[in-house]
Amino acid sequence: MTPGQLNGAMPTGQSLLAIRDLDLFFDTRQGPVQALAGVTLDLAPGESLGIVGETGSGKSMTARAVMGLLPKSGRISGGSIRLKGQELTGLSARALRAIRGRQVAMVFQEAKRALNPVKTIGSQIMEAARARDGVTKAQAWERCLTQLARVGLPDPDRVMRSYSFELSGGMAQRVMIAIATVAGAELIIADEPTAALDVSIQAQILDLLNQLRSDLGTALVMITHDLGVAAENCDRIAVMYLGQIVEIAPADRLFQDPRHPYTCALIAALPSPEQRGRPIGEVRRVAPPPKGYAYADRRLGRGGVNPDKAQMIEVAEGHFVACQQPLPGAQAADGGRE
Numbered sequence: 001m002t003p004g005q006l007n008g009a010m011p012t013g014q015s016l017l018a019i020r021d022l023d024l025f026f027d028t029r030q031g032p033v034q035a036l037a038g039v040t041l042d043l044a045p046g047e048s049l050g051i052v053g054e055t056g057s058g059k060s061m062t063a064r065a066v067m068g069l070l071p072k073s074g075r076i077s078g079g080s081i082r083l084k085g086q087e088l089t090g091l092s093a094r095a096l097r098a099i100r101g102r103q104v105a106m107v108f109q110e111a112k113r114a115l116n117p118v119k120t121i122g123s124q125i126m127e128a129a130r131a132r133d134g135v136t137k138a139q140a141w142e143r144c145l146t147q148l149a150r151v152g153l154p155d156p157d158r159v160m161r162s163y164s165f166e167l168s169g170g171m172a173q174r175v176m177i178a179i180a181t182v183a184g185a186e187l188i189i190a191d192e193p194t195a196a197l198d199v200s201i202q203a204q205i206l207d208l209l210n211q212l213r214s215d216l217g218t219a220l221v222m223i224t225h226d227l228g229v230a231a232e233n234c235d236r237i238a239v240m241y242l243g244q245i246v247e248i249a250p251a252d253r254l255f256q257d258p259r260h261p262y263t264c265a266l267i268a269a270l271p272s273p274e275q276r277g278r279p280i281g282e283v284r285r286v287a288p289p290p291k292g293y294a295y296a297d298r299r300l301g302r303g304g305v306n307p308d309k310a311q312m313i314e315v316a317e318g319h320f321v322a323c324q325q326p327l328p329g330a331q332a333a334d335g336g337r338e
């Protein structure tokens with residue numbers, strides 16, 4: 001298989017994370033409900049990928065499946081998740097716990113709620129630091145202080161002695177990021193990391209994640225409702241809709257030449273550059289979905305997932321769209337040649 005033959009997939013050897021055809025169901029009283037249908041994506045070491053899409057589209061469940069943190073009623077019924085070549089589906093809870101922190105860590109929206117209120121920050125970050133192999137207690141302590149300083153907390157000793165209720169939302173998120181990075185995880189998954197924060201603090205936390213990525217070479221999956229945030233902070237963007245990735249492309253390409261009607265609608269819904277105060281690229285006219293197109297009437301199967309698993313088509317290098325009939329390219333739409 002050549003790179004890109006399967007939904008933008010690279011050969012597994014080059015991927016830090018390789019998800020293939022992942023299906024996820026929830027067992028409910030009304031029967032099984034499908035939440036993910038054939039999710040496929042790759043992440044290279046050090047790369048940042050934004051995952052965007054409306055509420056319920058499957059962004060968090062994709063992340064949680066990688067982390068082994070699915071709700072109890074969730075069941076992976078098909079597909080695979082490989083981290084540096086190691087298959088994660090089917091691993092025991094214990095094995096997954098060992099991978100969390102050491103290799104992959106998650107940053108959640110509500111940092112204060114994610115922290116344990118009855119343990120000091122020091123004991124929580126030490127637990128993460130000691131997950132690293134062959135680290136003495138003294139070395140771990142030093143690492144914690146270094147990492148707290150690195151995430152921009154001015155008095156790391158004091159933070160170590162604090163409890164979560166003593167921290168502001170922004171400080172708590174910095175602590176969570178320090179916990180995520182202290183054991184040397186190569187992949188951080190941030191699920192709406194700034195949604196609960198003031199706008200000015202949001203920008204600081206995004207800058208911090210980017211800084212860590214360039215300093216430590218950590219790969220980043222950033223889940224966000226805000227396509228503008230993904231565009232500014234991520235190398236590539238995956239658009240999720242009804243439990244599937246419907247388009248995945250380098251960030252600038254996605255804006256210049258969106259092919260999926262849902263992506264076009266998302267871009268059209270962005271505030272204008274004047275309103276946001278920053279450029280978002282040229283948004284071309286959104287064509288109506290072609291006749292016969294799977295998403296045109298938003299037919300839903302059980303759990304809101306699209307019953308017609310659309311084939312991914314590579315419309316340009318690294319640009320994939322799930323579509324029976326992708327929209328024509330920007331030049332073609334303007335009457336030019338592709």
Ligand SMILES: Nc1ncnc2c1ncn2[C@@H]1O[C@H](COP(=O)(O)OP(=O)(O)OP(=O)(O)O)[C@@H](O)[C@H]1O
Pocket residue numbers: 026028033034035053054055056057058059060061062071073225303304
């Ligand atoms: N415990 C559960 N039981 C049944 N269905 C669930 C459960 N948790 C999530 N789901 C369903 O899985 C689907 C995907 O949910 P997910 O949380 O991944 O969405 P999301 O894209 O992260 O949305 P949001 O932007 O609101 O966070 C949704 O349809 C949701 O209703």
Ligand SMILES: [Mg+2]
Pocket residue numbers: 059060061191
């Ligand atoms: Mg979510």
